[in-house]
Amino acid sequence: MHSYIPATSEDKRALLSSIGIEREEDAFGDLERAGALLEGPLDLPKGRSELEVSAIVRSASNLNKPGICFIGGGAQDHAVSSVTSAITSLPSFVTAYTPYQPEISQGVLQAIFEYQSIICTLTGMDVSNASLYDGPSSVVEAASLAISAKRKSSKIVVSPTILPQSMMCLNAWALGTGNTIQVLGEKDGRCDFSGLEGALDDSAAMLIVQSPNRYGLLESFDGLADRVHEKGSLLAIYSDALSLASLRSPAEWGADLAIGDTQSLGLGLGFGGPYCGYMASRQALMRKMPGRIIGQTEDSQGRRCFVLTLQAREQHIKRERATSNICSNEALCCLATAVQSAMLGPEGMKEAFSLSYHKAHWLYERLMALGLKSMDEGFWDEFPLVFESHKKARAFQKALGMKGILVGFPAEKESSMLMVAVTEKRTREDMEAFLQAAKEAL
């Protein structure tokens, strides 16, 4: 018998007999008749005890060497409060399903409603959904929303400085759908908008830009929204959630849609996931939004409560006419982001932003003094180190790695740049160790 299966052999016999079956194989007579019954056992080892499994998985964990993390590229090592970890481990949150039964799910519903409110505050937008899979999936969903919002459109125009993983997701999304992706030019590590009007023809539905961008650089979108709206398109701005504590919000730039990832707000690194894509829009796009949305209402006695709402957009009602196919999202990560936001508060968030900013620049200046190359200093918490070749960059990464200092390539094939991020978690000692290792490597 197995740990997670309560039935004893006596239980099993009794259950089988009450359904008029002698052997358990007979409960799979349908598979046999269909010619689909597996002969012999699965080609896997037999089940193991807790102690054995624990030993195997712990030894895998010990093979990982997280080191002192200076890696960026779409995830950064920002602090996660102990409270955040504790709350997101509470069993009733962890083991609940999607809150389809509001009478016993107010806790989950209210927590997500609060998350939506926090996202609206950070982005300046009117409506947030209850999360998407991750940042790049928010880019894909933004594109999808735009195509359905504008009749006869089939093109998404995009800045070349969005994360490479977002670009790859966007290209995969377009594959076979008849939709196309047009990438604008790049100048000094930022989007070159000189060809914008030409790109935004009648077939274009949306412009997607990012700041801080894939190189960590801040971009100015002054006047951009007017130019995009003039051409009958929508503007989506992608940002790291924590950066919005201090940076000009997508709404303040005039965007229609704010997208990005909340990884920096309470999710930690976790080797890439789970993270949490956010999406928030102007009121006008509310009924085009993908995914779940929690709304406030009252019960029959006038008590305030929360429910899944505007479900007429969703796949379980609309099937092939739904605004998106998303069903499961990243609810527990919404909770983490909300708890982390409540823990930091407005001042704590700004402080995390500013500590990261000053530290990253301190390290940047000293690395440049060693003769390393980058782009410019107009970044927040992350900058690239640019090498002549992938091989040289790799040699530098390896040399630092030997000292337990981790820098990383962007999420793409054989880049010749390394992304360096410095968060509020890194100390002066960490950075001095980085500089020492860099000196030895050069």
Add this chain to the structure above:
Amino acid sequence: MEKLLNELSINGRRAYRFPDLDVEAHKAIDPSLLRQGSLDLPQMAEVDVVRHYARLSRLAYGVDDGFYPLGSCTMKYNPKLNEALSHLEGFTELHPLADAEHSQGSLKILYETVDMLCKVTGMDQGTLQPCAGAHGEYTGLKLIRAYHLRRNDSKRSVMLIPSSAHGTNPASASVNGFETVAVASDERGLVDLKDLESKLSDNVAGIMLTNPNTLGLFELDIRRIADMVHACGGLLYYDGANMNAIMGFGRPGDMGFDVMHLNLHKTFSTPHGGGGPGSGAVLVKQALAPFLPVPVAAKGLKGYSLDWDRPQSIGKVSGFWGNFLVIVRAYAYLLSMGSDGLREASAMATINANYMARCISAFFPIAYPGLCKHEFVLSLAAFKEETGCSALDVAKALLDKGYHPPTMYFPSLVHEALMIEPTETESRETLDGFIEALKCIHDKAYSNPEELHSSPATTVIGRPDEAEAAKRAKVNWL
């Protein structure tokens, strides 16, 4: 009810502190790039944050709180061991772009999880990048598209989907630019072969099937269906939502399926988190392997690595390598269960479902009687005629008995449907308790239907006004 965070906020409160800046400050950022307005977020003390969420967690209902027979959702027990292992610092503290030398443990888990899932399903290769079941469907259909395009077969625009399928199937097909065509169910509740025949053509890219289907019935003609679809050049997609019924007894790869997804948050016991994160592993036959998303975890002489060198790949479907910490839990589950445990899980999931169906059929009719797999569907249409009480009323009355109700009003071909999936992790006493509660509600409907209409009476709120919620659309506290 609990106050909202913004209602608990007191100006000047602060919960979390950072160390002082330990380096020289840099010059300030160009003010035109900075936020113009204020940042009006909650200001709280740590203890108040903790108590707020502790109260909210008591207003949630998880598998740890009780029986959750939510059909097609496989709400099995989520082992605590897997939670503990997923919190190991070697996993949580590792950046996804750390080089292979520093991430051998994680890469090993990615590689071995795909390998074990292939063995469970009879497939050849796979990816763990998709973050949920619908995301897996999206990815699998993209692979089907890439396969046809690679063969210069660009006219295949139709995806066949049985009318009983989950809503995500047609939505995923649509998102991928396919035209969806419904295939009818016959009187057995299975794919209608004549209808299927009439819809096959060289425009068909493939068919999406859940097997056992959403009625809990195994498609007896699956091999014939596979031959028919393959003969017209289409591919077969297996929606693994119901894989918990057949592990160790049958494998989609042997039935003729070319590509599939598994919901690791259903069959492989990772928790649902109140709606996510999940993981929608996609597994393929060799013919589709070249198109898998990059990178793929590989094993070589120098250890494990990520292989980006896949020229025919569709690209990426999520930012990094998937919901890794979810994958760790599924990996631990696979190790714990092994070949014998997975088979036993499906055996008991099926036996439990048949036992419940047998007992409940004494008072509520089963929509398609006979041997079911891991779930079954009740039809309360006649009951509603007789008592005026709906499937919704029964579901809400179950809340007062301390149970999470079954899935309601799905699949839509059954009127007043309640779909029950007990899973293997529930004891006979739990099943009996639920059956008794359901019988009691059934009887009450005949003696005092008003009580059902006004249920639930013991929960923190009564039935919410959902129409008002959609009309007002108050979706934040601003």
